[in-house]
């Protein structure tokens with residue numbers, strides 16, 4: 001079997017905030033139709049990395065590509081097309097508090113697909129229905145528990161029928177059942193052939209779902225490869241992370 | 251510097267949205283109502299006191315210099331129309347409304363909601379700034395008018411009770427000419443535009459959690475009040491040169 005095409009990739013990405021160098025030379029590839037997990041200790045810059053993929057941050061050095069598109073040089077107008085195909089779901093729920101769940105989903109559909117308000121609402125309701133969330137349709141986000149907010153955020157992303165989906169810690173802070181529910185959606189997306197990038201510390205999710213694992217540590221990619229290799233690596237840092245040992249570099 | 255760039259970007263984006271006529275009419279009206287209504291009581295009470303204090307001071311001076319009061323009412327009204335009405339409306343909007351805008355947009359910024367809008371191809375300037383610019387300009391005009399009226403009448407009470415000037419004598423429009431009215435309206439509109447522009451820009455530049463939102467709010471009120479006062483001096487100067 002030949003290697004799948006890279007959908008999104010970064011080359012030698014570097015990013016600093018003031019004097020704080022967060023990423024230094026990160027090269028990463030997402031293969032088409034595969035599910036790549038990005039793991040790493042808190043604060044290593046996982047979220048910063050993926051924000052570059054959708055043009056929310058501009059790198060200090062290096063390149064960001066989505067298929068044939070050089071992402072890091074695009075302006076806001078040109079990024080819109082990309083952001084419809086490659087959707088990023090934030091780590092923290094970013095639903096708009098003043099709108100109902102349906103309106104939240106419909107707003108995104110309306111703007112991205114350029115459809116009328118009524119049609120957008122229809123599409124939003126259908127999406128919520130497909131995910132079994134119809135009961136939440138009229139609620140406002142602040143009333144919902146964290147797990148349901150994450151599900152609604154996912155629904156909002158899926159309503160755009162993206163070809164690539166980036167999930168930033170979709171299960172962190174959720175109870176095991178809610179996490180399982182999210183994982184089930186991820187599995188279904190995998191079967192549909194959506195290219196996935198999931199940031200997660202959740203070793204169970206990695207075991208269940210990952211095709212590839214990327215481990216980010218100390219501004220760089222420390223490991224890139226299969227799931228087995230990740231769990232049985234001889235690298236002391238990976239070993240410490242996987243087995244949650246107290247002593248070590250992390 | 252970053253603030254100037256943000257203000258410039260917001261201005262151009264707002265104008266662009268205006269050109270494309272992407273105005274949510276109902277949202278605009280709601281904002282006008284919210285902004286005006288929320289500030290009305292605050293402006294009313296403040297202006298009542300301003301009117302009383304102003305007339306008291308003015309009458310005391312007149313008593314010492316030229317012991318007659320026939321021009322007191324007319325001079326008060328002129329000062330209120332040209333100066334006190336608009337500037338107080340501007341400053342009170344900065345404290346009452348500008349802080350709210352900076353806090354709201356600031357907390358959306360630090361909780362990634364602004365970024366989420368960009369990803370959703372919702373233009374944050376169009377959705378958040380444009381209605382506020384319009385609403386605050388209209389509200390500022392209304393508040394300046396209402397404030398001027400209230401201050402004039404509260405001043406009239408002081409003149410009557412404190413200096414035995416009859417309302418008939420006080421109530422005089424003879425100093426107020428069209429130029430005064432035009433200047434008052436210009437000031438109110440400019441202040442009503444400046445306050446949301448500066449406050450929203452401070453909100454968008456917020457970084458670093460709730461502390462950052464607090465800093466943005468403080469910065470918004472300090473900067474927008476300062477700019478309003480500088481603009482006031484400029485407009486007065488331009489008005490003098492022109493007339």
Ligand SMILES: Nc1ncnc2c1ncn2[C@@H]1O[C@H](COP(=O)(O)OP(=O)(O)OP(=O)(O)O)[C@@H](O)[C@H]1O
Nearest residue numbers: 017022040041042043044045046047048049091457
């Ligand atoms: N806009 C910003 N301004 C300044 N510093 C930032 C900014 N965004 C991120 N950082 C810093 O970059 C570092 C990496 O942040 P990032 O959110 O990517 O970590 P992470 O790997 O996603 O961690 P977590 O697992 O906690 O989400 C952190 O130290 C953070 O303080």
Ligand SMILES: [Mg+2]
Nearest residue numbers: 046047091168
């Ligand atoms: Mg993160």
